């Protein structure tokens with residue numbers, strides 16, 4: 496049976512971070528993904544160390560979501576360089592925090608076939624891995640399974656990045672539903688044989704092109720996904736990305752405990 500840690504996306508401001516972690520802990524949550532959506536807002540090393548220490552004491556597993564403005568397969572080299580810089584900044588801050596996973600959106604097809612885009616994105620990951628190694632940062636790059644069909648990041652594409660570069664991964668199960676029109680549990684299971692899974696989940700509204708937007712998770716959807724995860728024998732972190740991520744994580748945890 497899998498062990499699952501539940502927690503929200505969003506830690507709040509630097510000023511509120513420690514009290515928010517205490518609140519998450521009091522609610523029974525054990526994970527939190529810090530959303531650096533528009534940039535790494537924890538700028539000061541002392542703040543990073545302090546927040547990381549509090550999370551460790553409270554038993555909360557921290558991860559980071561890198562800025563959305565990232566494309567490792569841009570046609571413009573400067574944009575690829577800027578993307579790597581943004582992700583690496585998250586890695587540096589992650590090392591202060593003891594947040595071992597840095598989740599990012601790998602990039603766009605930019606008019607290329609999947610394989611051609613993959614070559615470029617692998618190259619970016621290899622280069623970033625080299626920097627992480629040289630700096631001695633204890634973090635793992637985790638490209639995410641993406642919900643829009645016209646964006647690089649299918650289950651197979653992310654699994655390929657993992658297999659070729661040795662990077663980590665983030666399975667956004669809501670994105671899988673939006674991209675494939677179903678959860679594709681068997682496909683996910685085969686693509687990621689690793690013992691530790693980093694997942695995102697929430698309700699999702701989607702159409703022909705895939706993801707439209709996240710919504711509060713319905714109980715039935717939680718049940719379907721948790722039933723699948725429970726039967727695996729893995730260490731799972733589920734970050735809830737619904738519009739009400741804290742309350743929704745608590746619901747997920749309660750449903751799981753009653754299964």
Ligand SMILES: [Zn+2]
Nearest residue numbers: 560599600639
């Ligand atoms: Zn994401």
